[in-house]
Amino acid sequence: MAGLSCRVTVALLGALLLGAARLPRGTDASEIVLPPGSSITVLIKQGTPDLPAKPCYIVVSRRHLTVLFIKAGEKVVVTFTCQNPEKHFVLEIQKNIDCVSSSCPLGEIQLQPSISALPTLNRTFTWDVKGSKSMGLELQFSAPRLRQIGPGESCEDGVTHSISGHINTALVRIGTFCRNGTVSRIKMQEGVKVALHLPWFYHRNSSGFSIANHSSIKRLCVIESEFEGEGSATLMSANYPEGFPEDELMTWQFIVPAHLRASVSFLSFNVSNCEKKEERVEYYIPGSTTNPEVFKLEDKQPGNMAGNFNLSLQGCDQDAQSPGILRLQFQVLVQHPQNESNKTYVVDLSQERTMSLTIEPRPVKQSRKFVPGCFVCLESRTCSSNVTLTAGSKHKLSFLCDDLTRLWVNAEKTISCVDYRYCHRKTYPLQVPSDILQLPVQLHDFSWKLLVPKDRLSLVLVPAQKLQQHTHERACNTSFSYLVTSSAPSHDLYFGAFCPGGSVEQIQLKQNSSVTLRTFAPSFQQEASRQGLTVSFIPYFKEEGIFTVTPDTTSKVYLRTPNWDRGLPALSSVSWNISVPSDQVACLTFFKERTGVVCQSGRAFMIIQEQRSRAEAIFSLEEEVLPQPSFHRHNFWVNISNCSPASGKQLDLLFWVTLTPRTTDLPVVIIAVVGGGALLLFALGLIIYLVKKKKKKMNKGPAVGIYNGNINTHMPGQPKKFQKGRKDNESHVYAVIDDTMVYGHLLQDSNGSFLRPEVDTYRPFQGPMGDFPPSPPPICSRAPTAKLTTEEPPSCIPSESESEPYTFSHPNKGDTSNRDTDIPLLDTQEPVEPAE
Structure with a gap:
């Protein structure tokens, strides 16, 4: 029986212990005792979390409260109805210290009540010390010292000190501080208020500072940083x-x-x-x-x-x-x-008017590890992490920096033309001044802003060495590049990046532009002699840009349209003037079959034009497939004109040019010579036959189309082509008779004199094309190819063919049978292109 009673007792005890273990932690009681006269108050109130599904209350003497205020001399036992009250309530303990009417409690400040006697909540201890206007109070912080933080920042461990001062009745916030810093003391005038915030899981019994009486500091505060x-x-x-x-x-x-x-x-x-x-x-x-x-x-x-x-x-x-x-x-x-702090560098901008230079830190990833700073000092005393030097002065610099590669230089210069009559054909060098190159800091960017009068002048850039356009297929591997951009009211046009060692001889720009020399490696200091660019003001032209390209015989020349990532701007046109050496053949190849551009309005065209024959191939970039690789024996133009593209459908083209030596096949030459000779003999026989036939017809009727022999047509210094007299040869008879000769009597005016029509000879252009690129075709043109000339504006009406005969008419005023002429027989055939 006794054993059974013992087993029941043990079971009941175990059940009670298990039930106690399962009780919510929030039900643990905390006894808060505030001694009388301590000037301490305790406030437990709700925080600002999201409303819980089940409300939590403070329990005091079986009363459920949401706010509890405890004054000095009171003793209260506190519990909570929820398991985690720290999510719902905060605890504020405030102590008022009067250093005016009574002595100050100097020395280290302890936490009262003790942390162990308080509920497990987020706690804020506040000490409000009142002093006289002539009294100074000093807060001394033991290690680790304090670090000031700005608005929005927080401390890693959640422990913060908020310090404020008094000016009459106003409260002035000195700052919020975390631990692990340099602030060792803060001296205040008249009074101080210190708030220490401790998270619920942080346990300590010391405030971390002490208060000392101090003489007047005659200012708001003094912060000591050690x-x-x-x-x-x-x-x-x-x-x-x-x-x-x-x-x-x-x-x-x-x-x-x-x-x-x-x-x-x-x-x-x-x-x-x-x-x-x-x-x-x-x-x-x-x-x-x-x-x-x-x-x-x-x-x-x-x-x-x-x-x-x-x-x-x-x-x-x-x-x-x-x-x-x-x-x-x-x-x-x-x-x-730093060693550099003893060296002085001179940057002379006294002769400059539109140039500025900035030395600043290059962007780096932030690190928690201490990194020594880099400073630029003017006259060795005024130092800053970035310095801007202005034109018109001479500047002396020194550097306070452990690693000068953490700094770089950016400079800008403006070259403008106000009076186009003065600037026309003026040339300016785009060179980095030697004072900048001698600095121990890498040059990052040097930008020239080039300003021209609107619709008056344009710009041409000529490099000291031919340039290569940077593309993914052939990237620049030099230590610097030129970035070329033009600006217009509606858009900025990025022409691309260019570096020495290519085939671009010059770049013509329509309007205000910017050229930026950008470096990529410290080795630029050694390669600086390769940089050299001149800009000239030239007559205005309407295209956005014109590139003059002389391909290299040993490699491909890659070229692409401006604004590669965003597409060519709407209604803009760009041309490439590509030279072909006399002993080479150029092959033009496009990267893709179609452009993918969709026009919202207007048409997008590409023109490929041989400059010698002036034959133009016109392609619609919206509808047609881009041409297959084509071969060109002479200089040629590539012109690309954009429409107003639909959203998301941009125009960008990549193409390349390669050169190969010309080859001559001997059998082809022989066949060409024999065939040409036979054709010549046939043509001469046909001409003689037609002349004789016409002469017979003329003998049967009145003379028609007889050349006026009254005019001396013998050219000085020219030997006679025909030794026989005029009456003994037939050179004066025209091979073609126009209607105006047959009906010439109808051209008589009222006085009986003849109206003389204009006399001219058609001479097709055989010389070089010139500096002007081909003009885009008219909007109504839908044909993929067409013959155009730059001397005649394109028209939607078909023009006369070059093969049509040209005729001449001269009214007869007398007998010309006994006159001679030295002019050879007129040839009505089209000129034959000279042999290669």
Whole structure:
């Protein structure tokens, strides 16, 4: 019986223990005791999480509450109805300390009540210390020191210190701080309020700071930042990002080891509208004979400073109607002195008028590891992470940087033409000045902005060495390239990247353009002699750009339309003038069969024109297949004109040109010679037969079409072609008789004199094409190919064929049978292209 009773007791005890284990943690009771006269209050209130599915309450003496306020001298036992109350409630403990009517509790500040006696909630301890206006209070922070954070930032461990000061009845926020920084002390005037936020899972019983009485500091506050080695600190003015209090003074004291150097750079700032005084920063620098050194906020700040120094921010009396905002965020970088800080470089821009130069950090990935800063110093004292040098002055530079490859140089120069009469045919070199090349920092970009009068002049770029266009098929592998862009009101046109060692002899640009020399490797310093480009102002033309290309006999020449990634702009036209050496044959090949462009309005065309024969092949880029590889023995044009393409259907073309030596086949030459001779003999026989036949007809009737022998047609210095007299040969008889000769009597005027029609000879153009590319065909043209000339505008009406006969008519005024002439028989055949 006793054994059975023992087993029942054990079972009941186990059930009770199991039930206790299964009870929610929130039901654990916390006894909060606040001693009388401690000036401590405790507030438990709801936080701001999402509303739970089941509400949670504070339980005190069987009452369910959502807010609990405990005053000094009270004792309260607190539980919660939910398992995780830290998700629903926060705990605020505030202690008021009066240092005016009673003595201050100096020394280290302890947490009261103890953490172990408080519920497991997110806790905020606040100490509000009241002092007199002539009294200074000092907060000392033990290691690890504090690091100031800006709006929106948070601390990794969730532990933060928020510090504010008093100005009369107003509260001024000094800043929010995390642990592991450089701030070791903060001195306040009149009073201070410190709030320590601890997350619910963080357990500690010390506040991490102590309070000491201090003499008056006669300013809003003093923040001491102490460096033990290399590092950086980012600090902000009071009330940041809101405005700094009006006409106040705030100071930062920096303690720097003697073997290190400090530099200050302003990250961001704003100035207010001052009615009296002036906003400024003041430095007290060891060894300076001009302390305090005064700077404006927009000035470059001191760098390469040895030893401790102070920085103060002074406000002003603001305009009551429009006060504005004074705020400052800055960084102090402490590092070992650099070797470059003792070298001075001179950049002389005194003769320049439109040039500027900027030295700045190149973009890098952010790292938590400390990275020494790179600063550029003017006159060895005013240092900044980026410096802009303006035209008209001579500048002396030094560098405070452990690795100068982390900096680069960007420069810009403007070349403009205001009076087109003065600029016409003017040439300007596009060269990087030697002062920039001698800097120990890599040049990234040097841009020339080229401005021309609208519709008056255009531009031509001529390189010292022929250029290669960068494409995926043949990429530039040089240390620099030229990026060519033109600008128009409706669009910017990127012509591409070009590097030395290609086939492009010149680039003509219609309008305002920009040429940027961009480097890709430090080796540019050694290859700088290869850079050389000149720009000239030439007569205006209407195409967006014209490329002059002389292909290399040893490799392909890849060319592509501008705006490769976005497509050629609407209603724009670009041409390539491609030269072919006399002993070579050029093969033109396109990368794809179709362009894929879809026109919303207008037509997209490509014209391929032989410059010698002037034969044009016209292709509709919207409808037709691009031509198969074609061979050209003479210089030729490639012109591409865009329509207004539909959205998402852009025009971009890639093509290439290759050269191969010309070959002559001996049997072909023999056949051509024999065939040509036979054809010539047949033509002469036919002409003689026709002349004799016409002569017989003329003898039967009146003379028609007889040449007027009264005119002396003998050309000086020309030997006679015909030794017989005119009456003994038939050279004066025309092979073709026009109707105006037969009906010449109808051309008589009222006085009986003859009206003389114009006399001319058709002479097809046999010379070079010239500098002008082919014009696009008319919109109504639908044929894939056509014969056009640049001397006659294209028309939708078919023109006369070149094979049609040209006739001449001269009224007869007398007997010409006894006259001689030295003019040979007129040949009505088309000219034959000279043999290759």
